[in-house]
Amino acid sequence: MEKENKASHSGYEIEDVGQVQIADEVIAVIAGLAATEVDGVQQMSGNINNELVSKLGMKNLSRGVKVSIDGEQVDVVLNLILKYGVSIPKISREVQEKVKGAIETMTGLTVNEVNIRIAGIQTEDE
Numbered sequence: 001m002e003k004e005n006k007a008s009h010s011g012y013e014i015e016d017v018g019q020v021q022i023a024d025e026v027i028a029v030i031a032g033l034a035a036t037e038v039d040g041v042q043q044m045s046g047n048i049n050n051e052l053v054s055k056l057g058m059k060n061l062s063r064g065v066k067v068s069i070d071g072e073q074v075d076v077v078l079n080l081i082l083k084y085g086v087s088i089p090k091i092s093r094e095v096q097e098k099v100k101g102a103i104e105t106m107t108g109l110t111v112n113e114v115n116i117r118i119a120g121i122q123t124e125d126e
Helices: 024-036 050-056 058-063 090-105
Strands: 009-014 018-023 041-044 065-070 073-083 110-122
Touching: 018 024, 024 041, 024 073, 041 090, 050 073, 058 090, 073 090, 090 110
Parallel strands: 073 110
Antiparallel strands: 009 018, 041 073, 065 073
């Protein structure tokens, strides 16, 4: 059985069982949810904060996330808005580790890079 190469899905074979395809949107949601669980991340750029996810749905978590898949290799770019006063390098590293771990654990794919772009800082007053 030959793998289908679709831009909107990543796929891989499970020996003697069949093929698994994961939509890019699913990987983006996993990344977005993992990122917003890190204390210090206010929200994804162009997205809602984690408290509103239950009201508006999981699909909104993929905004501010770009996923590139090549076979079983994944690259992720996250646009974040952080809370004022946090250590940007520390929070960025925590997000990278959390996103990488979540994607690899849940999908079985290998994450090459998790790149962070700080789109803004939000104060408590905003």
